[in-house]
Amino acid sequence: MEKQTSFVLQGNIIYTPDKDHFVSLKDGYLVIENGRITAISAQKPADYSSLPLKECSGKLIMPGFADMHLHAPQYIQIGMGMDDQLLDWLDQYTFKEEPKFADPNFARKIYPLLVDELANCGTTSAAIFATIHKESTDILCDTLAQKGLRAYVGKVNMDTNSAPALTEDTEQSLADTEAFIQKWQKHDLVKPIVTPRFVPSTTAKMMTGLGKLAQEYHIPVQSHLSENPGEIQLVKELFPEDKYYMSVYERFGLFGQTPTLMAHCIHLSDEEIDIMAKRKVYAVHCPASNLNLASGLMPTRKLLNAGVNVALGTDIGGGHTLYMPHEIVRAIEISKIRSLYHPEETPLKLCEAFYLATKAGGAFFGQTGSLEAGCSADFLITDIPDFQQDRTVEEQLQYFIYHGTAQDIREVYVNGRSIKKQTI
Structure with a gap:
């Protein structure tokens, strides 16, 4: 550098x-x-x-491009399991691959490859999920900092409905997260972001603790929202007292109380879209991943018209490339497909999709992306x-x-x- x-x-x-x-x-x-x-x-x-x-x-x-949703450990599984849908794909691949990062030496081997490819693809800012492993997450942050990339990185939190090797003790997970926040919150380029994996893998106790950490340290939040119908049904079964999937995050202080990124946001009602706009929560559109896992076609125009902040992400390894121009093109193509069946949703223009991949995401980091x-x-x-x-x-x-x-x-x-x- x-x-x-x-x-x-x-x-x-x-x-x-x-x-x-x-x-x-x-x-x-x-x-x-x-x-x-x-x-x-x-x-x-x-x-x-x-x-x-x-x-x-x-x-x-x-x-430079802003990739606002990607999973660093899934770099090793790009292209795997693309015949599956989300929940089966997680069980068959992701939850078997991520435990490898319990070994810091494995992280030292893989993460420099990811970081080099991000820079080579023109990504200058990224919002990244690591794993539950504190040491490997620190290694990822060190690698990004040495390269000189701008990033928010999350030590992932999971304490239920996960593979045994990825199921954390709740109190230890919260303690590790707080230590991670304290270590990285003052770095110039690489900063912490609170990262519950998604509602099905985090208990109410975990989310309560994470919400408190986010607000105590004024740290942003990232997670997943309404990606897949099976996932949405599972959330309803786990938290029947909450009206919407997003209501669970909101109840625990993880939905706009500090700046928030929610990936996918495909299957939302009009009321949910209005809530997102009012809470100023970002919807991160991940076109390749949504197609590969047959999750659905995000209603990007509808979200933009409602005043929701929208940015783009590659979402590897649901997505299969870190090259953001491909996501720009796919976002446009998906909007054109939706417009065939929803004429009121006019397709994205190139200037709009380029904006989503640069300034819209860059604004989450401050004055960048333009x-x-x-x-x-x-x-x-x-x-x-x-x-x-x-x-x-x-x-x-x-x-x-x-x-x-x-x-x-x-x-x-x-x-x-x-x-x-x-x-x-």
Whole structure:
């Protein structure tokens, strides 16, 4: 990881200040000072002539991607069990694979591979589930910090309805979680997030304790919500006194009392959607995972129209790739399929899906995910072929999103520091 620098960057710049439109500059300039963007200009800014100029003419400069839901240990099971649906898939694969991370040496072998691939794919911010294992979770955090990626990481909590090797003692789990929070809460880039796996794997006692920790330490929360009909029915059986799946989280202080991410959110009533909007809870859309496990088609347009914050996630290993442009395309395609049967749900435009993958998720971390003045300098420099050089910058982005690869991402920066640099 290179030392943080201040410089002026020249190239074809594009970002989404809001979900409804792009801002683009051909051969524009970004001024980066102490890891933050301080100015953007169509002309070379004379006021910053003392700063070194990094010329990237003909290359595309865009915000880094924010992957707002992924399971780090499931990196080893990508592609496995895709003929199953959620609950069977968890039993047949996930709950057999995750106990391997009880061995810190196994975590030291696997997690650097995951972190390197995240950076190579242009992901600069991520919300990550680890496992129940405190030491391996620390190893994941150390690996992310050394790489220079921005992340929220959760030590997962599970004390019921799980494989024996993944069923924790409730009090010990809460104590380990508090120690993990205390260790990482003041780190610049890698921070803790309270992470009950999902309602079926956590008792009321566990959720009570986690809610108290989240509010005492002002820590955000992440979990799963309404991914699969079988899962929803199981929650009803376990907590019959709660009207909705989300009501369980809300009752225990895990649903908007601090910033909250809920993955999937596919099968929601209108009232539940309104509750999410009022509680300002993020719905994290995981298109590949939802298709692979036949969970359903998230009503993204309906959620956006209701004022729900929506972001994108790869959800490996339910998802099969860490490359966020593929999730952008799938989110658009799923919205087009839904529009065939729900004409009131107009399909997502590219600018909207790109926004969900950059600024919408980045906002959970603060000022990142865009190239506006004041934002952290988290950005990508990508190759564009010679035969696309006469295109507009928006057209160049279209080409990259639909046809580009991770190999086209030449450089990745977080806080103005280069964390990936490819050479030809």
